[in-house]
């Protein structure tokens with residue numbers, strides 16, 4: 619059965635409720651779905667309730683944005699809601715996220731694109747607010763033609779309405795993940811912007827040393843040779859090649875759970891291999 623180890627719901631910046639996401643995954647015939655919202659486990663309870671009635675294994679998780687030049691995302695699988703070393707830190711990261719959104723709204727107002735926090739909150743539903751929600755409101759108000767344009771012109775790092783927020787270092791995040799019985803996986807490595815093999819090798823040696831378990835090799839949008847290349851790279855550094863669609867609902871049109879843009883396939887065996895690392899911290 620196909621699996622998907624990276625997805626987002628309304629608990630962060632996806633467009634579908636956690637329960638809808640789980641039902642969709644089951645309808646599509648997935649055997650396992652990991653819900654990995656940005657910096658939050660808020661969607662897990664609802665997702666789990668929905669999964670209990672279905673023939674689907676739900677893996678609780680979160681995707682952390684880390685302090686790294688150019689950005690770095692870490693998917694932590696089997697991170698359960700409730701108290702715990704990493705779970706507790708997610709609360710303070712969430713505060714940072716809210717402060718950042720307020721800063722972006724201020725910057726946009728200065729740039730002649732006023733929007734209100736109510737408009738953004740309405741866009742996000744009940745979940746936490748992120749830049750895609752701000753981009754959607756900008757589009758609705760006619761400031762930009764598309765969400766992509768909102769990022770390219772205004773919201774991306776280095777653009778006029780960009781604001782940073784407090785982040786964990788990669789080492790800190792990996793160690794907190796392991797202490798919390800989670801399994802840390804480096805997400806979509808192409809976004810690290812590393813082109814030199816030696817630089818990638820240094821980074822993976824460093825993160826493996828810190829306890830990194832997996833590396834996403836099977837990402838939507840990768841060509842077959844890229845997936846194979848990243849899988850080889852993972853194995854060379856003792857990491858498990860993982861993957862998923864990074865589904866965001868209508869915020870990433872044409873991207874489907876499980877299959878990505880149609881050709882994604884993450885085998886069951888990945889789940890079993892990652893699972894053996896649970897509680898290894």
Ligand SMILES: [Zn+2]
Nearest residue numbers: 681691805806
């Ligand atoms: Zn990501």
Ligand SMILES: [Zn+2]
Nearest residue numbers: 624626681864
């Ligand atoms: Zn993601």
